Amino acid sequence: MGTEIDTILKKYNAGRREDLIPLLQEIQDDNGHLSEEVIVKVGSFVGLSTTKIYGLATFYDQFKFFPAGKIRIRICNGTSCFLNGSLAVINKIREETGLNAGQTSRDGKLSYEIVTCMGGCNNGPVISVNDEYHPFVKPDQIPELIKKLRFFIDND
């Protein structure tokens, strides 16, 4: 980290709070997640406390504060998937993994994120496990899926 963040920051003017979200998005696109160091740096750049930034950023589902796990579950909560029941699937994933969206398990092996569209809107709710897509997911499929993933993780 360092040069890339500084390069991105140079494109913005310091002290403009309205730039916070695009700035965080750009840094995350480049780095995959927002480390604590980044939050502190961006905080002093835009003039907001780190607490305030975490508060604002967690409001947007797309921000991740840890590197993705070895197994990365992504669930779509875009309009179509939402209308097809993605929220119940999200709640089940949270319940089964003990993780909130954007978090990675302590051992760094499992993470889950909420995304806004995966391009499979007619097949929702859609989830992906690494690069494998699962359409029409129902909440009651989640425990079995997580069990299989845990088995894979434990025996890897």
Ligand code: FES
């Ligand atoms: S809204 Fe979920 S795949 Fe498009």
